[in-house]
Structures are given as structure tokens and as C-alpha cells.
């Protein structure tokens with residue numbers, strides 16, 4: 001039995017535009033998904049996920065060619081909920097050339113689902129690591145990041161960048177531009193507050209919507225280019241430790257994400273509540289549509305968010321310098 005954990009993330013800058021080759025800078029945060037994997041004597045896959053918004057359930061796949069789950073829930077719901085774990089196991093079977101390997105997989109996560117904090121990447125990175133280590137193979141985090149990207153790419157119908165998965169595997173602040181992924185070592189300790197509206201967005205659908213508009217409108221292509229320019233300014237601000245400049249870039253980035261159509265009334269309300277509470281900058285994080293915002297600030301910002309009717313939960317968080325970790329083997 002092996003347990004691995006991997007962090008969620010916030011985007012300082014660059015979500016959505018990163019899908020089209022612009023740079024992005026996500027930061028790992030101190031909220032983790034923990035996945036425990038035990039190899040089975042047969043080739044079945046049994047997944048237990050008690051934090052799922054569908055109230056938590058266990059599904060078992062028989063591992064045969066049909067490979068259908070044995071629980072009574074609509075297939076589309078199960079596929080959406082379990083796709084990341086099934087594909088993670090498929091990647092490990094491929095990596096280790098063990099197509100018949102069977103596993104019990106148990107997931108516990110502190111990261112709200114579909115809220116822009118990268119729960120899917122964290123679950124995927126932790127599941128791949130735990131399953132590989134359980135089979136006696138200690139994978140390099142860069143290999144895990146690449147395999148986890150393949151998972152997100154396939155589950156999200158080809159609509160994924162390497163940003164979330166690389167960040168979760170490596171930890172810290174990272175910069176991703178196409179295939180070029182690296183850690184940023186000179187980023188100061190930043191105090192973030194996350195505001196969560198209790199809702200979620202559909203990452204695949206939101207990315208497809210932006211892509212359709214980008215194919216149709218020059219203004220959307222230019223907005224995406226401009227997000228790239230903001231990320232470059234934001235990187236310089238981060239490396240200089242200039243919090244006012246970092247905050248300004250976050251504010252501009254939020255405006256540009258609104259222009260792409262991926263914000264929401266609740267996200268805008270939380271962004272303004274955070275700014276009213278003294279945040280140096282605030283923006284939505286992740287795919288948008290609902291879920292979380294990230295603000296640069298501390299206690300007063302958290303309290304301002306708690307008073308906002310749009311906000312269901314607010315918490316302080318910090319950059320987690322650790323990426324994926326084997327917790328128990």
C-alpha cells in the first residue's frame with residue numbers, strides 16, 4: 001500500500017491563454033489530494049472517492065474489455081467523475097508495461113472540485129505516483145508531470161495545457177509555455193487569500209468556448225496575446241518581489257479573462273470584495289465559470305471576502321514549495 005499526495009494550485013497569471021502557447025505562471029498551494037493505491041491479485045480497478053460532490057461512492061471496473069463500472073449511477077456522471085483516475089492507471093500500466101495490473105485506489109482531497117484550484121491535476125499526479133511506487137518503480141516527477149498531462153489532455157478532449165500538472169508535480173511557482181516547463185526559483189513568499197463561491201465550472205466546456213470565439217474573432221485572439229504580455233510583466237514583477245506590480249498584473253489579467261467570457265457574477269463580486277478589503281490584486285483562478293478567486297493579501301482581505309454574500313468560504317494560503325510526495329510506503 002502506498003500513499004502519495006500532490007498540491008493544488010492557483011494561477012498568478014495566464015490561464016486559458018496557456019492553451020494557445022502563451023506563457024502562464026501557476027503556484028502550488030498548501031492544499032493537497034492524497035491517493036492510496038494497493039495492488040490487487042487480479043486486473044480489476046476499484047476506486048473509492050469519498051470527497052466527490054456526488055456524495056462519495058466506490059466504483060469497481062472488472063478490468064475486462066468492456067470495463068464498465070458496477071455502480072448504479074448515470075454513465076456520463078461516472079465517466080466525468082472517474083475519468084482522471086482511470087486514465088492515470090492506464091498511464092501507469094503503460095509506463096511499467098504491466099497492462100494487466102489491478103489496483104484499489106482511495107482518494108481524499110482538501111481541494112474543492114472543479115473550482116480552479118487544480119483538483120484534477122493533483123488527483124492525477126498523486127494517483128500516478130502512488131500506483132508506480134506500489135509497483136516498485138520510483139518515477140521522476142518530470143515523468144509524472146508528462147504522464148499526468150497526457151491524462152488531462154485525453155479526459156478534457158484535447159483541451160489542456162501542461163501548466164496544472166507540471167505545477168502539481170514540481171511544486172513552487174512554475175512557468176509553462178507550450179512544452180517548455182520550468183520552476184521559478186526566485187519568487188518571494190506571497191500571502192494569498194482564496195475566495196470560493198461553492199460552485200464549479202466545466203473546464204473542458206469553458207476552454208472549448210474560448211477556442212470557438214478565438215477561431216471567430218480577431219479581438220479574442222488579441223486578448224489572448226495581451227494575456228501573454230501581462231504574464232511576462234507579471235514574471236518580472238514576481239522575480240523583483242514587487243507586490244504592487246504583481247497585484248496590478250493580477251487585476252489586468254482578471255479584466256482580460258472577463259473579456260474572454262469566463263468570469264461570473266460571483267467571481268467578479270469576490271474580486272471586488274477582495275480589492276475593497278485591501279488586496280493588492282485579485283483575479284479568478286483556473287477555468288472560471290464559478291469556483292475560486294485568488295487575491296494577494298492577508299487577514300483583512302479574508303474577512304472582507306467572508307462578508308461578501310458571493311463567497312461561501314475564504315482561506316489564506318501560501319506557495320507550497322513541495323510538489324508530489326510519497327507519504328507512506
Ligand SMILES: Nc1ncnc2c1ncn2[C@@H]1O[C@H](COP(=O)(O)OP(=O)(O)O)[C@@H](O)[C@H]1O
Nearest residue numbers: 049080081109113114115116117118119120203
Ligand atoms: N477528490 C476527488 N476524487 C475523485 N475525483 C476527483 C477529486 N477531485 C477532483 N477529481 C476529478 O477532477 C474533476 C475536476 O477537475 P476540473 O474540472 O479540471 O477542475 P479543477 O481541476 O479546477 O478542480 C472532477 O470532476 C473529478 O473527475
Ligand SMILES: C[C@@](O)(CCOP(=O)(O)O)CC(=O)O
Nearest residue numbers: 015016116118160161286287
Ligand atoms: C483553463 C486552463 O488554462 C486551466 C484550467 O485550470 P482548472 O482545471 O480550472 O484548475 C486549462 C489548461 O491549462 O489546461
Ligand SMILES: [Mg+2]
Nearest residue numbers: 118119120121
Ligand atoms: Mg483541472
